[in-house]
Amino acid sequence: MLSEASRRAGHRPGPKPRLSRAKIVQAAVDLGIEQVSIAAVAAALGAAPPSLYRYIDSLDDLVTAAVETVFAATPTPSPERGWRAYLEAEAATRLDLLTRYAGLVPEGSSGLAGIASRRFEQLVQGLMGLGFPVAEAVLAVDAVVDLVHDGAAQMARLRDPAEPSRLSAAMTASLELYSPGVRAAVVEIAEAPREHLRRKLGIVLDGVAARQAGWSGEPTSESRHR
Numbered sequence: 450m451l452s453e454a455s456r457r458a459g460h461r462p463g464p465k466p467r468l469s470r471a472k473i474v475q476a477a478v479d480l481g482i483e484q485v486s487i488a489a490v491a492a493a494l495g496a497a498p499p500s501l502y503r504y505i506d507s508l509d510d511l512v513t514a515a516v517e518t519v520f521a522a523t524p525t526p527s528p529e530r531g532w533r534a535y536l537e538a539e540a541a542t543r544l545d546l547l548t549r550y551a552g553l554v555p556e557g558s559s560g561l562a563g564i565a566s567r568r569f570e571q572l573v574q575g576l577m578g579l580g581f582p583v584a585e586a587v588l589a590v591d592a593v594v595d596l597v598h599d600g601a602a603q604m605a606r607l608r609d610p611a612e613p614s615r616l617s618a619a620m621t622a623s624l625e626l627y628s629p630g631v632r633a634a635v636v637e638i639a640e641a642p643r644e645h646l647r648r649k650l651g652i653v654l655d656g657v658a659a660r661q662a663g664w665s666g667e668p669t670s671e672s673r674h675r
Protein backbone atom coordinates (compact mmCIF):
# COMPACT_ATOMS: atom_id res chain seq x y z
CA MET A 450 0.00 0.00 0.00
CA LEU A 451 1.26 3.46 -0.85
CA SER A 452 2.13 5.76 1.99
CA GLU A 453 0.13 8.91 2.51
CA ALA A 454 3.18 10.92 1.44
CA SER A 455 3.41 9.00 -1.83
CA ARG A 456 -0.27 9.57 -2.58
CA ARG A 457 0.10 13.27 -1.91
CA ALA A 458 3.08 13.37 -4.26
CA GLY A 459 0.96 11.92 -7.04
CA HIS A 460 2.80 8.60 -7.40
CA ARG A 461 0.88 5.94 -9.31
CA PRO A 462 0.86 2.29 -8.31
CA GLY A 463 2.44 -0.29 -10.61
CA PRO A 464 5.58 -0.23 -12.76
CA LYS A 465 6.82 3.01 -14.23
CA PRO A 466 6.03 3.42 -17.94
CA ARG A 467 8.82 2.45 -20.30
CA LEU A 468 9.60 5.42 -22.46
CA SER A 469 11.64 5.85 -25.60
CA ARG A 470 12.06 8.67 -28.08
CA ALA A 471 10.15 6.66 -30.69
CA LYS A 472 7.17 6.15 -28.35
CA ILE A 473 7.11 9.81 -27.40
CA VAL A 474 7.25 10.97 -31.01
CA GLN A 475 4.53 8.54 -32.07
CA ALA A 476 2.32 9.77 -29.24
CA ALA A 477 2.77 13.32 -30.54
CA VAL A 478 1.73 12.19 -34.03
CA ASP A 479 -1.30 10.34 -32.67
CA LEU A 480 -2.43 13.31 -30.59
CA GLY A 481 -2.24 15.69 -33.54
CA ILE A 482 0.87 17.67 -34.33
CA GLU A 483 -0.93 21.00 -34.16
CA GLN A 484 -2.03 20.37 -30.56
CA VAL A 485 1.11 18.80 -29.14
CA SER A 486 2.31 19.82 -25.71
CA ILE A 487 4.70 18.11 -23.35
CA ALA A 488 1.93 17.71 -20.79
CA ALA A 489 -0.48 16.14 -23.30
CA VAL A 490 2.08 13.66 -24.59
CA ALA A 491 3.12 12.74 -21.06
CA ALA A 492 -0.51 12.18 -20.06
CA ALA A 493 -1.08 9.98 -23.12
CA LEU A 494 1.90 7.86 -22.12
CA GLY A 495 1.04 7.80 -18.42
CA ALA A 496 4.31 9.50 -17.57
CA ALA A 497 5.42 12.60 -15.72
CA PRO A 498 6.20 15.53 -18.07
CA PRO A 499 9.80 15.98 -16.81
CA SER A 500 10.59 12.36 -17.70
CA LEU A 501 10.16 13.12 -21.40
CA TYR A 502 13.17 15.40 -21.37
CA ARG A 503 15.43 12.38 -21.02
CA TYR A 504 14.57 11.64 -24.67
CA ILE A 505 13.74 15.01 -26.23
CA ASP A 506 15.41 18.40 -25.97
CA SER A 507 12.34 20.63 -26.19
CA LEU A 508 8.82 20.93 -27.54
CA ASP A 509 10.24 22.18 -30.83
CA ASP A 510 12.44 19.09 -31.01
CA LEU A 511 9.39 16.90 -30.42
CA VAL A 512 7.25 18.62 -33.06
CA THR A 513 10.08 18.49 -35.61
CA ALA A 514 10.57 14.76 -34.96
CA ALA A 515 6.80 14.18 -35.29
CA VAL A 516 6.71 15.95 -38.66
CA GLU A 517 9.73 13.95 -39.83
CA THR A 518 7.91 10.76 -38.81
CA VAL A 519 4.84 11.72 -40.82
CA PHE A 520 6.85 12.56 -43.92
CA ALA A 521 9.03 9.46 -43.58
CA ALA A 522 5.85 7.39 -43.77
CA THR A 523 4.79 9.27 -46.92
CA PRO A 524 7.71 9.34 -49.38
CA THR A 525 7.56 11.48 -52.49
CA PRO A 526 5.72 9.85 -55.42
CA SER A 527 7.47 8.09 -58.26
CA PRO A 528 7.96 10.20 -61.42
CA GLU A 529 7.76 7.11 -63.64
CA ARG A 530 4.23 7.92 -64.84
CA GLY A 531 5.22 11.37 -66.05
CA TRP A 532 5.34 14.87 -64.61
CA ARG A 533 1.61 15.49 -64.46
CA ALA A 534 0.75 12.30 -62.58
CA TYR A 535 3.80 12.97 -60.38
CA LEU A 536 2.53 16.40 -59.31
CA GLU A 537 -1.07 15.16 -58.98
CA ALA A 538 0.10 12.39 -56.66
CA GLU A 539 2.09 14.80 -54.50
CA ALA A 540 -0.89 17.16 -54.31
CA ALA A 541 -3.18 14.33 -53.20
CA THR A 542 -0.68 13.07 -50.61
CA ARG A 543 -0.01 16.53 -49.24
CA LEU A 544 -3.70 17.37 -48.98
CA ASP A 545 -4.33 14.15 -47.11
CA LEU A 546 -1.53 14.95 -44.67
CA LEU A 547 -2.69 18.52 -44.14
CA THR A 548 -6.27 17.48 -43.46
CA ARG A 549 -5.26 14.63 -41.13
CA TYR A 550 -2.64 16.70 -39.33
CA ALA A 551 -3.91 20.26 -39.30
CA GLY A 552 -1.11 22.78 -39.10
CA LEU A 553 1.47 20.38 -40.48
CA VAL A 554 4.81 22.03 -41.18
CA PRO A 555 4.17 25.49 -39.76
CA GLU A 556 7.51 26.92 -40.88
CA GLY A 557 8.10 28.94 -37.74
CA SER A 558 11.18 26.98 -36.76
CA SER A 559 14.33 26.13 -38.67
CA GLY A 560 13.76 22.42 -38.09
CA LEU A 561 10.32 22.40 -39.68
CA ALA A 562 11.43 24.65 -42.50
CA GLY A 563 14.30 22.25 -43.14
CA ILE A 564 11.92 19.29 -43.47
CA ALA A 565 9.73 21.20 -45.92
CA SER A 566 12.79 22.28 -47.90
CA ARG A 567 14.12 18.74 -48.20
CA ARG A 568 10.82 17.48 -49.59
CA PHE A 569 10.66 20.46 -51.95
CA GLU A 570 14.17 19.63 -53.18
CA GLN A 571 13.20 16.00 -53.79
CA LEU A 572 10.18 17.04 -55.84
CA VAL A 573 12.22 19.46 -57.90
CA GLN A 574 14.87 16.81 -58.56
CA GLY A 575 12.12 14.45 -59.73
CA LEU A 576 10.93 16.96 -62.33
CA MET A 577 14.48 17.69 -63.42
CA GLY A 578 14.90 13.97 -64.02
CA LEU A 579 11.97 14.25 -66.43
CA GLY A 580 13.69 16.99 -68.41
CA PHE A 581 12.47 20.13 -66.63
CA PRO A 582 14.97 22.99 -66.40
CA VAL A 583 15.63 23.78 -62.74
CA ALA A 584 13.78 27.12 -62.83
CA GLU A 585 10.69 25.53 -64.39
CA ALA A 586 10.81 22.63 -61.92
CA VAL A 587 10.96 25.03 -58.96
CA LEU A 588 8.10 27.10 -60.38
CA ALA A 589 5.88 24.06 -60.92
CA VAL A 590 6.50 22.54 -57.48
CA ASP A 591 6.07 25.88 -55.73
CA ALA A 592 2.76 26.51 -57.51
CA VAL A 593 1.38 23.10 -56.55
CA VAL A 594 2.57 23.30 -52.93
CA ASP A 595 1.11 26.79 -52.48
CA LEU A 596 -2.19 25.73 -54.04
CA VAL A 597 -2.58 22.68 -51.80
CA HIS A 598 -1.58 24.44 -48.58
CA ASP A 599 -3.95 27.32 -49.34
CA GLY A 600 -6.72 24.87 -50.26
CA ALA A 601 -6.26 22.91 -47.03
CA ALA A 602 -6.40 26.13 -45.01
CA GLN A 603 -9.62 27.15 -46.78
CA MET A 604 -11.15 23.73 -46.18
CA ALA A 605 -10.40 24.04 -42.47
CA ARG A 606 -12.26 27.36 -42.34
CA LEU A 607 -15.34 26.09 -44.15
CA ARG A 608 -16.85 24.01 -41.35
CA ASP A 609 -17.93 24.69 -37.80
CA PRO A 610 -15.34 22.97 -35.58
CA ALA A 611 -18.05 22.07 -33.05
CA GLU A 612 -20.40 20.71 -35.74
CA PRO A 613 -18.51 19.73 -38.92
CA SER A 614 -21.75 19.03 -40.81
CA ARG A 615 -22.50 22.77 -40.73
CA LEU A 616 -20.74 25.66 -42.43
CA SER A 617 -18.74 27.89 -40.13
CA ALA A 618 -20.24 31.15 -38.94
CA ALA A 619 -17.69 33.11 -40.97
CA MET A 620 -18.52 31.17 -44.13
CA THR A 621 -22.25 31.55 -43.58
CA ALA A 622 -21.85 35.30 -43.11
CA SER A 623 -19.72 35.66 -46.22
CA LEU A 624 -22.32 33.87 -48.36
CA GLU A 625 -24.78 36.64 -47.61
CA LEU A 626 -22.50 39.12 -49.38
CA TYR A 627 -22.78 37.37 -52.76
CA SER A 628 -25.40 37.70 -55.45
CA PRO A 629 -27.68 34.62 -55.79
CA GLY A 630 -25.81 33.11 -58.73
CA VAL A 631 -22.37 33.55 -57.19
CA ARG A 632 -23.67 32.34 -53.84
CA ALA A 633 -24.93 29.11 -55.40
CA ALA A 634 -21.55 28.48 -57.03
CA VAL A 635 -19.69 29.14 -53.78
CA VAL A 636 -22.04 26.80 -51.90
CA GLU A 637 -21.17 24.07 -54.41
CA ILE A 638 -17.50 24.65 -53.65
CA ALA A 639 -18.16 24.47 -49.91
CA GLU A 640 -20.02 21.20 -50.35
CA ALA A 641 -17.28 19.58 -52.44
CA PRO A 642 -14.00 21.38 -51.59
CA ARG A 643 -11.74 18.54 -52.69
CA GLU A 644 -13.29 18.48 -56.15
CA HIS A 645 -12.89 22.26 -56.32
CA LEU A 646 -9.23 21.94 -55.40
CA ARG A 647 -8.75 19.20 -57.99
CA ARG A 648 -10.13 21.51 -60.68
CA LYS A 649 -7.88 24.37 -59.56
CA LEU A 650 -4.92 22.01 -59.69
CA GLY A 651 -5.91 21.13 -63.26
CA ILE A 652 -5.70 24.80 -64.24
CA VAL A 653 -2.23 25.08 -62.70
CA LEU A 654 -1.01 21.92 -64.43
CA ASP A 655 -2.45 23.06 -67.76
CA GLY A 656 -0.32 26.18 -67.32
CA VAL A 657 2.74 24.03 -66.62
CA ALA A 658 2.01 22.07 -69.79
CA ALA A 659 1.72 25.27 -71.83
CA ARG A 660 5.06 26.49 -70.49
CA GLN A 661 6.61 23.11 -71.18
CA ALA A 662 5.54 23.34 -74.80
CA GLY A 663 7.35 26.67 -74.98
CA TRP A 664 10.71 25.61 -73.58
CA SER A 665 10.76 22.12 -75.06
CA GLY A 666 9.89 23.30 -78.56
CA GLU A 667 7.01 20.87 -79.06
CA PRO A 668 3.98 19.74 -77.01
CA THR A 669 4.02 16.35 -75.41
CA SER A 670 1.17 13.96 -74.78
CA GLU A 671 0.99 15.39 -71.23
CA SER A 672 0.29 18.86 -72.57
CA ARG A 673 -3.35 17.86 -72.95
CA HIS A 674 -5.55 18.13 -69.90
CA ARG A 675 -6.67 14.74 -68.61
